[in-house]
Amino acid sequence: MIERRDFLKKVAISGVALTSANGLTSFTSRFPDTPNNSEGQGIIEKEKDTLSAVWKFDFDERNAQLILQNLNVTLKGKLRFLSDDTPWMVCCSRDGVANRNTLVDPRGDVQGYWVLNTVGTQLELLFYHRTAQRFAGRFSFEGTIFFSEDAFPCRTKPVVGERVLNLMSGFADSLLNDSLFSPKDDLLLQFTAANFRIQTVVKGEFSFRLSGRIEDAAETVFVFNMEPGYFQKRYIPYYQPIDRKRCPVVPTGWMSWNTYFDKASAEDNLAEARIGKKYLQPFGCEFWSIESWQGNSDQLPVRDFYNMNLEVNEKQFPKGMKALADEIRLLGFRPGLWMAPFGTGNELFYKEHHSWFLHDKNGKPISSWNGKYTLDPTVREAREHLREIHRIASREWGYEFFKIDGMSGRNSGYCAHLYERPEIRACFNDPSCLNPFELCVQAFREGMGEDRVFLACQGHTSGPEARYAEASRIGADIVHPNQPVVWSGVVNQASCLVNQVFTHNIVMIADPDTLLVGDLPLEEARTSATIVALPGQMTFFGDKLAGLEERKMKILQQTLPVADVRPGNLYPYFGTMPVWNLRIQHEFIGKYNVIAFFNWEDQRNFISTTPEELGIENQDYTGFEFWEKQPFNYKSIEKQFSLEVPPHAVRLVAIHPIKDVPQWISSDRHITQNGMEVSAMEWESKRMLLNGTVRLVGSFPLSMYIKVPRRYTFGDITCKDAKCRVIQNQDVLSITFQGEESGETDFSIKFKQKIS
Template sequence: MNAIAMAAVQVFALLLGPWSVTFEEETSRLRLENPAENVCVEGTLSFESDGQVWKIVRPRDAVGNRLGLLSPSNDIQGYLTFQQNGERLEMLVSHRTRQFYSGVLKFNGKIKFRDFSFACKTQACTKERVLFLAAGNGNSKRNDTLFAPEEDLAVQFRSASLQLTSESAGEWNVAMAGRIEESAEAVFAFNVEKNYLQRRYIPYYSPIDRKRAPKAPTGWMSWNIYFDTATAEDNLAEARIGKKYLQPFGMEFWHIESWQGNSDKLPVSNFYNLNLEVNERQFPKGMKQLADDIRALGFRPGIWTAPFGTGSDEFYAQHKDWFLHDVNGVPMRTWNGKYTIDPSNDEVIAHLRKIHEIMAKEWGYEYFKIDGMSGAGAGYCAHFFERSEVKAAMKDPNCPDPFERCVRAFREGIGEDRVFNACQGHFTGPEPKYADCGRIGADIVHPNKPVTWHNLLNQAGRTHNQIFAHNIVFYADPDTLMVNEALTLEEARLSTVVVSLPGQMMFSGDKLAELPMERMRLLQQALPPVADIHPVNLYPIFHLLPVWDLKVCRDWASYDVIALFNWEDEEAEVGFDFAEVGLDPDQDCVMYEFWTETYVGKVNGGFSCKIPPHAVRLFAVHRAQEHPQFLSSDRHVTQGAVDVKAMDWTDGKLTAKLELVGGFPTTFRFTVPEGMSMKSVTAGDGVRVETRSEADGRVLAVKLGAETAQTVELSVDFQ
């Protein structure tokens, strides 16, 4: 250990690797600083035993890396030892020999870190039950790390009792505690880890380009309901419905699939994927005209490509040396084509670049879902190009990065201003370096089959497994949100929560004209993805967890949206306790269930309920107040994170700034404490207001509607 103790009056100073440690005895102030990474932790140390405060003092011996615990009898009877291992600094509290007293060491301080950082959880454990998410800097007693995504930099804290809370941009409060008589609690640790995700899971780590893609894309695509039969007019007819019912809620892209020559009949390997030949029967006016027509409806046009191979015999014959062949000269086949490209051939890479440039610059497409990548198996090119027999067949068998060459060419072709969805992109490959989005799992349906419960389980499983990379290196695409009547209403609601509560991409995939309004409403309540939702568990999860907890932090309040899932085929009792979701067990909370529009009331310590099979219950959980308070909004599954902009209670009046969608009313709900009642409600000119009393007078529902999208100022007087 390279340690230097510097004696000074009332000051203890120590250099341990990248850390400087300073302790002022008079004030009990401890300062831990890592100058190289610009991290500073500063606060007050204290120790208490049997109700008596012990003083923490400089050492009285020649051991330079520890402080003393001074008992009330003025004897040093314990130590606080500092030790360093790489970027990790540990602070160990221990007894002096033959001492057996109990006591608690506490550290309460502030952390100065990056302005754009968030609290998260990097210490995984077995039998986890909760998937944590946050919108803004949501506070939780379960967090143990601060993470700066622009630098992939983590500052980890370890102690038996730990709480990280947001103070302001770049500033955090930290409270740590542990018992001296429990060796498992006696160590406080501070660790700065560079390249946290890059070293573990994402070797091509690159933060999302938020200028190009400031939020998770949303849209509609034809494949999962039309498959290979959609025409230009089918797409435009759906877009006209989407313009009326979904565009006002934030839907952005209209995405075209299966447009290539010979693409009107599966499999994909027969499609003409490499020569920009258009299926003239289905798209008689061409792809540029369709892009213009989509844009005229207010959407941004998107297009699907599968460019790792082709089914065109003519194109193959013209460019035979562009394709891979086995030792017998037989063309190598993959999902993308019965003829698969040779990625080591520079002419192939130039062609990939060129065809995507034409689609972007000449045809005018702004969103590209480029398919056939996938980490799923050897039928897809991320795997296929790694196989020894395939590399041996390449023009350059020593090509070090055949798959990356293709992905790079796609980005270079579409340009830096287009949105790139890597399908199925995988975070262990090069896609995060070039793409904005990544399809995280299989198609939500099998070709020409309806959506099933099994498909939803796959979608949920891949979300658990890969959500930790979402809104960090790319936006997670869980495939389309299907809500048609092949699913029960409970199943459709569950899929809505799986897709939208984590802020994932939301593309609809149903025939919109056939949806009952109850199901169209699900799509509306999933739009838009909340831009600041990020994962909190920064590691993959391989089980379907029964509890998801979204911590919402807004200027006007902090609250939780807790989803309780029943993944089983029979009714089940599902619940949570406050401690496991990071809530104060002694704090009263009020709860409201979104789908059944049920007021649970005041809850303390925990909650459970019976949930039907294949269903979810979605609760807004607010710290209980003695006065009327906001409870829920039916605008979005986050129950206020999208549309509530301000909320205040002053002198018997509740005021709020609320965003309304033009032509679609929203209902806001508020608690009404016992002994109080509503006196009057106003919301400005041109706003329709309806009120009703619910839950035996304990809830006030206020329905607001306006013809145009606007922010309204609601005022509710109580008496």
């Protein structure tokens, strides 16, 4: 008999080169370079594609170890096959057929095969019977994946009828995950198997297990799909991950328009900022942004505003915009500015720069939402003007946050849509320009500078905004002009987020418009705050802060700072979805879920979900409801989580796997209940102490909730540098801390064991 290692030195089959020696097999499959879909716009050069999918394999039958490599990803694990709980050997080829490896039964006979095939960018690991053989068994591939440090597990295969919006914070794992994604490289590794599980070990390292059954004539296939340019090819041709140096945290702030509309003066803005300094700044409120400051901007429509010449409304802003920015900065905030510079209502400016604007075939000025006279960005002097006005506002006036309005929107009133219309393209100074809109967006960024935060108001991740801006206003205004916020505006916030969350905090930060709680009933205010805060969206407030009732001011505080949350599923949804599920991993608390049960209807409803929909094991859980401060318990025999929710309301429950010792289950610090205030926590079993450290904000009280198992009873608590008050409700301790200034407080909770 000629052994395989002697028979096969090197064989090429279907583009796969194989070599074998001493029981080791290696082979490489190459795919053509993947083209970049970015066409290059205006003066933007086409980006070079730097990623090509190349699979390399190594198998050592001595320990059944298979190594798969592609780009900067390595999978290393062991192949196993069990039939009737009896292990078979997983071996190389026994008959010299290249790339057809074997399943060998305990008697030493080849009864089945496993092969590695490439189909496009996919690698298939296929297991099947030898002809005429019938046996059942389970094949598995289990080991470790090494990927980029920024990679995270996620889901990329939609399922019809999904009811749960899945979100993640930290290295949170879910049984629903089927992929790994690296934002830095826009690189996706997707898995397909009858059973698949992936868990984070440390940054860039993951454990995995794929398994499936061979039943009679049925085969089993594991598929590994490497997709360079996952977002860029599917959804975002201008893909670029968020610049974390420019925008290390999600922006927060206050802006006037949704309450003052176009009437806010400099003093109105500063009066609100003084209140914000006391009640919001300690929690992380960062920007104070000025709206409707331009000449002729105190009366809608926006197309009449003097948007392009930096003329200031002297009645409302008598000291000018630089002085206002300086005063905002003295209060500890970073100043921000609203602009709508795609056009103007200033007739004199238009006449002086007639050639900068679009005209129809009869010479009539073309109007848009941004101005009676709409800019032609293919005119070089017009683009230079855009750069200059943003440079002045940024460098000379000192504004650090720019909200640029009138961008993509949903119709031709906004310039991205308008500029794409054939009849408008024919009117450009340079009709051959591929994307005039990008020329504007690029000019904005170049003018404001690389160190400023750019919010694209009505910006789309499908457009060039994704390359230049950090944040995107994802929906319409939450209010109509000079009207209070109503329930339909809150629902719109939710539906826009659900549709666009799949790119949030990866490409652009989602901006839901301002959070307004003052005019809403309490339940609706809680719902709006949950919509904004649970997914970690950009959080700007718009209420008149003077006179805002204490419990509603606390709602605003409970959204700050913005939690670091990213989507769990990297594809769009449509609708509102009744359940939002935030999976959290905390260094000291562990892994748990925070579930929002939304009732979008006008009558009370039971809102429910299942462990399977949440991507968690069906086991017993303990938890706590955030808004009504009620304990929550789940038994696995119930098979679904269900809560009765009032109309237009939300109930927000943190659920934890049950421990047999006292455990943290919630706090009132933040809507996400992500334990951002917990900087240390440890159970000391011998002394029956729960020791920890919490971060307090000023003199504002903080309450946290501890689940106490039946065999323990509360003894005492000691706190350093803070007052502590303890209330026991059934088996939950409510502990309220209150200090004199912001800082960390150590605590120790003493428990006693009950005598049965």
